[in-house]
Amino acid sequence: MHLDKFIPIFQDLLQRDEPVFATDTLADMEEWDSLAIMALIAWFDKNCNLHLTFPDCKALRTVADVAALAKIRA
């Protein structure tokens, strides 16, 4: 999957009206909370067979980091 396809999926997981960019810092997004992290974990598990943990996700800094974790190409 390419990054430009992942971005709207990530935006949807965050339930966010405003656009999301690869350079956005997760900590600056009010939607990036524990429920969003759990939704992200479930999405990666279902769609990428990738079993992330909560600490894995808390360590991420930017949207690009999320994509990189799933080996999503820029």
Added chain:
Amino acid sequence: MFQGKDVILVTGASSGIGRATALLCNRAGATVIASGRNTAALQTLGDICAAPDRLHAEPYDLCADLNNLPVWIQDLRRRYGKLRGMAFCAGQTWNLPMSQYSPETANQAFAICCHAPLMAARGFCDRRNNTGQGAALVFIAAAAALDPNPAQGVYGAAKAALVAGARCLSKEVAGRGIRVNCISPGLVQTPMMEETVRQLGREFLEQEAPLYPLGFGNAEDVAHLAAFLLSDAARWISGQNVPLTGGR
């Protein structure tokens, strides 16, 4: 109680509790999206409601595609604006002894009584679809969720699952100022009760009547509580399942 900018979705609005709730919320000032399967019945709401300009009929079969419910809610938000409230009143009852329990039948009951309301709630609680602080959700569960009569095992289990899901949801969205509550009515004089009587006979009512000191309920009795729970008057009430059983 409400203002015209308060958009409230009422499912199951073509009859019974949903119909009464849609009419009451409309009378109380809200803009009501009245959804149900019976198009003709929905359209008659416009003739009898207090403010026809604030009542919009939206025929929809909730169980046609459960996975599409969040998308449907998103579409309603696009057309009517962010939702202030949702009263999920659509439902159906099952009268089946546990000796006849089967996964197939239980799946049907869970689809209507649990999956549909919780998938609609998933759409409602999406940050993009509700007004945030002050938004509220009410599910019509059933007294059978707490204390099922014989032959209410499947129905009661599905409604109990709804109550548990709603309780969890209330905690997940409380931080955003969204409230989630259930109402668990006992016997209410609606078409659903008529169907139960048709299946079980009038003896059923004769057995039940003495258990209700205040008599059987009517749809408006439930609608008043639903409207209250949707309103700011209930701003400190969330995660509750309110039994409404006429003193039973």
